[in-house]
Amino acid sequence: MKKVALVGAGVSKFGVRKATYRDLIWEAGKACFDSVPGLKPKDVEGLVVGSVMPERTAFQSHISSLAAEALGIKPTALSARTEHMCASGTVGIRYAYAFIASGLADLVMVLGVEKLNQPSGDEAILNMGTGVDREWEAAFGLTAPPCFALAAQRHMAQYGTTEEQLARVGVKNHNHAAKNPNAHFSKGATLDQVLCSKMIATPLRLFMCSPITDGAAAVLVASEERARTLTDTPVWIRGTGQALDGFQLTSLHDDYAHWPAMKRAADAAYAMAGVGPTDVDLAEVHDCFAIAELIAYEELGFCKKGEAGRFVAAGRSDYGGDVVVNPRGGLIGCGHPLGATGVAQAAEVFAQLRDEAGPRQVANADIGLTHNNSGMGEHVVMIYGREAT
Amino acid sequence: MKKVALVGAGVSKFGVRKATYRDLIWEAGKACFDSVPGLKPKDVEGLVVGSVMPERTAFQSHISSLAAEALGIKPTALSARTEHMCASGTVGIRYAYAFIASGLADLVMVLGVEKLNQPSGDEAILNMGTGVDREWEAAFGLTAPPCFALAAQRHMAQYGTTEEQLARVGVKNHNHAAKNPNAHFSKGATLDQVLCSKMIATPLRLFMCSPITDGAAAVLVASEERARTLTDTPVWIRGTGQALDGFQLTSLHDDYAHWPAMKRAADAAYAMAGVGPTDVDLAEVHDCFAIAELIAYEELGFCKKGEAGRFVAAGRSDYGGDVVVNPRGGLIGCGHPLGATGVAQAAEVFAQLRDEAGPRQVANADIGLTHNNSGMGEHVVMIYGREAT
Numbered sequence: 125m126k127k128v129a130l131v132g133a134g135v136s137k138f139g140v141r142k143a144t145y146r147d148l149i150w151e152a153g154k155a156c157f158d159s160v161p162g163l164k165p166k167d168v169e170g171l172v173v174g175s176v177m178p179e180r181t182a183f184q185s186h187i188s189s190l191a192a193e194a195l196g197i198k199p200t201a202l203s204a205r206t207e208h209m210c211a212s213g214t215v216g217i218r219y220a221y222a223f224i225a226s227g228l229a230d231l232v233m234v235l236g237v238e239k240l241n242q243p244s245g246d247e248a249i250l251n252m253g254t255g256v257d258r259e260w261e262a263a264f265g266l267t268a269p270p271c272f273a274l275a276a277q278r279h280m281a282q283y284g285t286t287e288e289q290l291a292r293v294g295v296k297n298h299n300h301a302a303k304n305p306n307a308h309f310s311k312g313a314t315l316d317q318v319l320c321s322k323m324i325a326t327p328l329r330l331f332m333c334s335p336i337t338d339g340a341a342a343v344l345v346a347s348e349e350r351a352r353t354l355t356d357t358p359v360w361i362r363g364t365g366q367a368l369d370g371f372q373l374t375s376l377h378d379d380y381a382h383w384p385a386m387k388r389a390a391d392a393a394y395a396m397a398g399v400g401p402t403d404v405d406l407a408e409v410h411d412c413f414a415i416a417e418l419i420a421y422e423e424l425g426f427c428k429k430g431e432a433g434r435f436v437a438a439g440r441s442d443y444g445g446d447v448v449v450n451p452r453g454g455l456i457g458c459g460h461p462l463g464a465t466g467v468a469q470a471a472e473v474f475a476q477l478r479d480e481a482g483p484r485q486v487a488n489a490d491i492g493l494t495h496n497n498s499g500m501g502e503h504v505v506m507i508y509g510r511e512a513t
Numbered sequence: 514m515k516k517v518a519l520v521g522a523g524v525s526k527f528g529v530r531k532a533t534y535r536d537l538i539w540e541a542g543k544a545c546f547d548s549v550p551g552l553k554p555k556d557v558e559g560l561v562v563g564s565v566m567p568e569r570t571a572f573q574s575h576i577s578s579l580a581a582e583a584l585g586i587k588p589t590a591l592s593a594r595t596e597h598m599c600a601s602g603t604v605g606i607r608y609a610y611a612f613i614a615s616g617l618a619d620l621v622m623v624l625g626v627e628k629l630n631q632p633s634g635d636e637a638i639l640n641m642g643t644g645v646d647r648e649w650e651a652a653f654g655l656t657a658p659p660c661f662a663l664a665a666q667r668h669m670a671q672y673g674t675t676e677e678q679l680a681r682v683g684v685k686n687h688n689h690a691a692k693n694p695n696a697h698f699s700k701g702a703t704l705d706q707v708l709c710s711k712m713i714a715t716p717l718r719l720f721m722c723s724p725i726t727d728g729a730a731a732v733l734v735a736s737e738e739r740a741r742t743l744t745d746t747p748v749w750i751r752g753t754g755q756a757l758d759g760f761q762l763t764s765l766h767d768d769y770a771h772w773p774a775m776k777r778a779a780d781a782a783y784a785m786a787g788v789g790p791t792d793v794d795l796a797e798v799h800d801c802f803a804i805a806e807l808i809a810y811e812e813l814g815f816c817k818k819g820e821a822g823r824f825v826a827a828g829r830s831d832y833g834g835d836v837v838v839n840p841r842g843g844l845i846g847c848g849h850p851l852g853a854t855g856v857a858q859a860a861e862v863f864a865q866l867r868d869e870a871g872p873r874q875v876a877n878a879d880i881g882l883t884h885n886n887s888g889m890g891e892h893v894v895m896i897y898g899r900e901a902t
Contacts, residue, residue, distance in 0.1 A: 125616050146648075170755075178643075179568040183651075185643040186598040189760040189891055199757045200777070203891070204604040207594040209575040215593040219608055226615035227514050228753075254567075254574040259535075262572075364617075366559075368588045371578040388589070502578055502592070 127348040127512050128224045129358035131231075132160040133471035138339035138459040139308045140241045145182050146194050148237050152340035152464075153195040156233065160344060160354055165196035168344070169229045173205045174216035174236040175463035180251045181242045191235055201229035209255040209498035210412060212236065213341070213466025214506060220345040221361055230350040236467035237340035248336045255498070257372050268412065268499075269333065271373055273325035275500060276415035279381040280327065282430065285418065287327050289433030291318040293414035294331040294456055296442055301453025303483045308337045308459030332414035337459025341468035348512070359477045360512040362399070362491075365392030369501035376501045386423035386495070386503040393493075394425075397507040401425030404447050404507075405489040406476050408469035410497045411454040417441075420495055421449070424505075448486045451476065469494040470506065477510045516737040516901050517613045518747035520620075521549040522860035527728035527848040528697045529630045534571050535583050537626050541729035541853075542584040545622065549733060549743055554585035557733070558618045562594045563605035563625040564852035569640045570631045580624055590618035598644040598887035599801060601625065602730070602855025603895060609734040610750055619739040625856035626729035637725045644887070646761050657801065657888075658722065660762055662714035664889060665804035668770040669716065671819065674807065676708065676716050678822030682803035683707040683720040683845055685831055690842025692872045697726045697848030721803035726848025730857035737901070748866045749901040751788070751880075754781030758890035765890045775812035775884070775892040782882075783814075786896040790814030793836050793896075794878040795865050797858035799886045800843040806830075809884055810838070813894075837875045840865065858883040859895065866899045 134155025136148050143151065157163055173188040184190065188205040192198065202223055206216040213236035220232040240248040253262040256271070279285045298313035313331055321330040344354075351358040367388040370376050377384055394400055401424060409424070411417035418432035426447055427435040435441060441449040452458050452472040455465060473492035475481045492508045523544025525537050532540065546552055562577040573579065577594040581587065591612055595605040602625035609621040629637040642651040645660070668674045687702035702720055710719040733743075740747040756777040759765050766773055783789055790813060798813070800806035807821035815836055816824040824830060830838040841847050841861040844854060862881035864870045881897045 144648075176574050177568050179566050179640075182647060183643050184647045185565050185596060186645070186760070186887060188597060189757065189887065190646060192757060193760040193764060198759075199755065200781075202607065202755055203597065203757055204608070205596040206608075207574060207596060208577060208592065218591065219593070219595075219611070222608070222611035222615050222617055225617070226611050228611055228614070251568075254572050256575070257579060258571060258573045259533075366588065366591055368578065368581060368592055370587075371575070371582040375582060392589075498575060498578065 125225045126227055128221050128361045129346055129348065129351040130343050130470065130474045131346045131351050131354045131358050132156050132344035133474040134159055135306050135341040135468050135471050136339050137306050138337050138461060141338040143338065145178060145184065145237060145239045148239060148338060148340035149191045149194050149235060152342045153235060156342035156344060163354065166198065168197050168231055168233050170199045170202035170232040171197050172216040172219045172232060172234045174212035174467060175205055175238060176207055176209055176212050177251055177254060181239050197233065202232065210462050211466055211496040211498040211502065211504050212463040214494065214496040214504045217345065217466065217470055217506065218364055221364065224345060224347050230347040232345050233342055234345060234467055235340060235342040236464035238461035238463045239338045240336050240461060241338050245336045260372060266373065269325035269328060271500060272413040272415055273328050275380040275419065276327050278379060279415060279418065282381055285433035287319065289437050290327060290332055290414040291315055292436045293411060293417045294318040297411060297450050297454040297457040298331065300451055301457025304452045304458060307453045307457055308335055309457050328413050334412045334455035334460035337461045339459060339461035339464045341464045341471050343467055343470050343474060357478045359474045360509045361506065362509040362513055363393035363397030363507040365389040366504040380500065381419065383419055383423050383500055385501050386420065389503040389505045390424045393505040393507045398513055399491055399507060403491045404493045405491050406448040406451055406486045407493040408472055409449055409495040411450060411456050412460060417449065424495065451484045451486055466496040469496065473508045477508060514614045515616055517610050517750045518735055518737065518740040519732050519859065519863045520735045520740050520743045520747050521545050521733035522863040523548055524695050524730040524857050524860050525728050526695050527726050527850060530727040532727065534567060534573065534626060534628045537628060537727060537729035538580045538583050538624060541731045542624060545731035545733060552743065555587065557586050557620055557622050559588045559591035559621040560586050561605040561608045561621060561623045563601035563856060564594055564627055565596055565598055565601050566640055566643060570628050586622065591621065599851050600855055600885040600887040600891065600893050601852040603883065603885040603893045606734065606855065606859055606895065607753055610753065613734060613736050619736040621734050622731055623734060623856055624729060624731040625853035627850035627852045628727045629725050629850060630727050634725045649761060655762065658714035658717060660889060661802040661804055662717050664769040664808065665716050667768060668804060668807065671770055674822035678826050679716060679721055679803040680704055680707040681825045682800060682806045686800060686839050686843040686846040687720065689840055690846025693841045693847060696842045696846055697724055698846050717802050723801050723844035723849035726850045728848060728850035728853045730853045730860050732856055732859050732863060746867045748863045749898045750895065751898040751902055752782035752786030752896040754778040755893040769889065770808065772808055772812050772889055774890050775809065778892040778894045779813050782894040782896045787902055788880055788896065792880045793882045794880050795837045795840055795875045796882040797861055798838055798884040800839060800845050801849060805886065806838065813884065840873045840875055855885040858885065862897045866897060
């Protein structure tokens with residue numbers, strides 16, 4: 125299997141944007157091309173676009189072809205859109221990775237994009253219901269917030285996790301986002317603000333939840349040979365894993381505070397990368413809700429089961445701690461434009477492992493991890509390194 | 514790069530079905546599992562689903578997870594939906610192919626599914642408009658039928674292709690479908706019936722167009738090692754190619770009767786497979802409209818540019834001719850449930866290269882080709898062989 129690296133990355137401004145799908149694609153695509161001096165769209169052999177619901181928000185399928193044309197790319201090896209709800213972007217990176225690892229392509233752009241606030245944020249909340257089982261769950265109101273609230277309730281009951289500990293995730297990620305010019309939110313947050321924010325699904329309050337965000341992100345993925353010609357500082361894909369426990373809530377682990385598929389996905393990625401949890405310097409984890417970040421600490425092996433609340437409260441997932449989690453602000457602070465999220469996570473790791481993250485820079489970052497979920501039972505993990513294996 | 518083969522295949526009944534998405538998934542998935550005695554869902558390491566618009570027709574994203582759960586598959590290596598409009602299924606096969614060729618997985622199911630007639634066929638016709646550029650084309654009525662009609666007009670003007678020659682494609686494919694118990698149409702068609710059918714977009718008449726169809730299809734894709742344990746008669750993926758000229762009509766070749774991206778995709782696949790057009794015994798080509806099949810003869814190299822009308826009229830694309838094109842009935846006779854089409858094409862080649870196609874069997878079929886397009890400027894080609902390279 126060939127070695128594969130990221131050689132470029134770019135991210136649009138995230139937020140409630142007036143921009144169209146095409147505008148967002150242009151913004152992230154141009155930023156990505158600008159990160160690789162001299163590279164032209166015609167040099168790129170393929171484009172994979174992670175996007176969930178352009179059919180609903182823009183009455184538009186076929187978004188990878190629209191994006192290729194918008195960016196001047198004429199794919200000669202591959203072109204596709206990938207959708208796996210909130211994990212669509214990372215699933216797209218894996219498509220490009222497999223093509224390059226097998227020798228079928230040498231240089232592919234992966235772009236994630238979502239324009240959720242169209243026609244309105246209220247409609248977006250309805251549209252997000254397409255991500256769970258419509259016939260057996262969404263139709264009865266069991267959308268994402270109540271599902272993750274059940275996990276939070278269980279974690280609190282079983283391990284004594286507190287509302288304040290959940291709120292600490294919101295504080296950290298809002299404060300990280302304040303250092304990220306592309307983030308949806310820029311003001312940071314105090315513990316009081318998080319704990320006094322509106323209740324969404326008990327115990328998850330507004331500042332513990334990711335918002336409805338528009339945005340796009342892009343990375344360039346290359347074979348070792350091509351990477352060496354494009355940059356002196358490629359960021360290597362060292363490992364990847366994906367696993368699924370189930371789609372419907374009733375098919376998951378009986379104890380909603382345990383997400384075994386995440387552990388299996390992480391273990392596969394760690395084994396492939398030849399590293400373990402203590403080697404990870406920064407992690408972009410899928411904090412769609414604060415409880416998801418806490419459980420991620422446990423399933424990714426950063427702390428033992430049940431200790432995540434104390435882990436965040438002690439600052440062990442922040443700068444100066446064991447591992448910096450969500451330096452760009454995570455989904456809570458940076459926003460969660462579904463298909464764009466996994467690609468934006470990769471773009472952050474790319475910047476961090478090249479010492480290009482400015483005020484967000486994690487010192488001596490050699491290994492970065494990204495985790496994307498599309499529900500409590502469905503997880504994908506990537507591990508990147510400053511050095512190849 | 515590892516060798517990769519199809520080891521199983523199954524197709525649902527195509528047509529205007531009362532079945533739900535989940536029903537169609539069950540029907541094709543079960544048929545596919547039944548084709549590999551002893552195989553259990555837990556043996557499959559991944560699932561890729563090609564599907565275009567469940568968001569519009571069933572208010573459902575995340576269809577690969579829904580399908581995995583419906584079929585009892587718990588992906589340990591990969592899970593994703595692929596969308597590339599009418600080529601979504603073949604793009605899904607390529608996802609699985611790359612994962613297996615690179616050594617990241619050994620056994621993956623690819624399932625294509627579309628439930629278009631929901632809530633109604635009329636709504637489906639509107640929904641199909643999401644496949645072209647909404648802002649600059651669909652909004653002005655430039656959907657698929659008028660686009661392909663322009664290509665037909667040009668081919669007639671430039672090469673003297675006749676309405677009767679176009680109709681011959683409809684006759685052949687409707688008559689092939691009559692031998693396919695899973696096809697949408699079962700009655701066959703005479704030249705008079707095709708030539709007297711309703712005009713859709715001049716010169717394309719109803720029986721020269723693919724219908725609005727519900728259906729699903731599945732194939733199992735395996736590494737050489739795994740394939741050898743599952744069957745004595747694997748069907749090998751010998752080559753693949755994908756290319757794009759453009760998305761908007763205005764960005765295509767000036768002469769709409771030339772589709773150079775199809776030739777590039779085919780040339781890449783032929784080179785990889787080590788075969789040429791004269792080696793192809795049967796071809797499943799994307800006859801969304803009769804003109805598309807004629808131009809495919811030319812771009813795939815079965816005949817010279819401009820000769821396709823005479824090629825079909827002389828029976829050279831039928832049983833006993835140079836190459837049997839669309840033995841299962843093509844999109845015109847079998848139907849075109851978008852995401853399912855590319856996978857159903859592969860399932861037909863699988864059956865033909867194992868001498869399991871019953872009354873549709875092409876004699877001495879060693880090499881089969883599938884061609885899927887998602888517009889006049891976007892093409893993907895696969896080449897399969899009874900023997901590995």
